[in-house]
Amino acid sequence: MVTPAGKRNQGRYCHFHKDHGHDTEECLQLKEEIEPLLRRGLLAKYVKDYRRKKKMEDPPPRAEVINMIIEGLVGGRDSNSTRKSYVLSLRICSIQKKARFSQSITFGEEDLVGVVHPHDDVLVIVGDIADFDVKRVLVNGGSAANVLTWDAFLGLKVPPDKLKIVNTPLQGFGGATVIPEGTVELPVTLGTYSTTVVIVASFLVVKTPMAYNAIYSRPLLNVAGVITSTYHQVLKFPTNRGVGCVRRDRQASRKYYVDSISVRRAPQ
Incomplete structure (x- = not known):
């Protein structure tokens, strides 16, 4: 606007x-x-x-670039102690509680630069997963599971033994039941230097037609204290060096919203 x-x-x-x-x-x-x-x-x-x-x-050089909302049980099932030990093993920094509660997150006119209104665009970003730039990542606070497509999983070159088998079915757009290929824990970086946070997120890996490579959902967003605004097309979060933010992939939001509608209407 x-x-x-x-x-x-x-x-x-x-x-x-x-x-x-x-x-x-x-x-x-x-x-x-x-x-x-x-x-x-x-x-x-x-x-x-x-x-x-x-x-x-x-930041370290990117390894590579990887060019439907799924509902399910809360992904991860990882306790705080498990998450902390995994973070330490990867030598990455977890967000501090002090930063979360000492910063005010607001959205203003400056956040609307480059955003054309009116719009009904979903919030699609370029994600940083396991040190890869992953395009077409949907930010969806209404979903209870972080999701990664099978093709994106292969593109991340994650060792096969990292994938843990699960039997919990997911409910797709058309009502079809989807059985995940498994679950995998991966480091996710939000923001750019110096306002960044790195957390470990659990993703359900699925083989199903989707307009997105991955979905960031409540388990990931809540751990990082993320506040999203689809109106401003930006997500913000507290860090130890101030409020960080990730802005939309300007070319992707509307295009892949249309694609997701097409996937939803496709015959099951």
């Missing part, structure tokens, strides 16, 4: 959009354009002390 010109803050100017309303330093669209270039090191000569900070700040 674009704010009418007469209501924009004339004291704030964005050189990227060549318009008033917000400052260049706060331009979310500009940040989205710059971030991939920074990761690839293409803007190193324009960033002060870039080479010195790069070793400390840059």
Whole structure:
């Protein structure tokens, strides 16, 4: 939704959009354009002390990129002690309770940059699962199980012995019963440096037609303290260094919502 010109803050100017309303330093669209270039090191000569900070700040290189809502029992069944021990074994940091309760998460006009209203788009993001960029990840707080498609599971190159067999059936869109291939625990990273959290999430792996590669559901979102806004097309969460956020995959949300409808109407 674009704010009418007469209501924009004339004291704030964005050189990227060549318009008033917000400052260049706060331009979310500009940040989205710059971030991939920074990761690839293409803007190193324009960033002060870039080479010195790069070793400390840059995330590890991505392994690869992996280019229907399913309802079920709460996935995971992992206790807090199990999750903590698994986190320690992977040397990843769990979110601290202090960060969760000491930060205020809000959504404002700045979060609407690049979002066209009215819309009924679902929130689709590029997920970071097991150090892979996984496209077409649906954020769905209404589902009780994190889901990973079989093809995405294979693409993550997870050792086969990590997949644990389960017999709990899932209910698909059309009412059909789906038996998962198993469940697997994988590290999931939310956000970008330095406001990131890494948690261990349990995914049910399924062989069934879906418009998405994976679904982030209540078990994952609640552990990370995620607050979503489909209106703003963003999810936010507390971290030890401030509020982190993940914005929609701009090209995917509407397209794959339409695809999911097609999958839902397909003959069972």
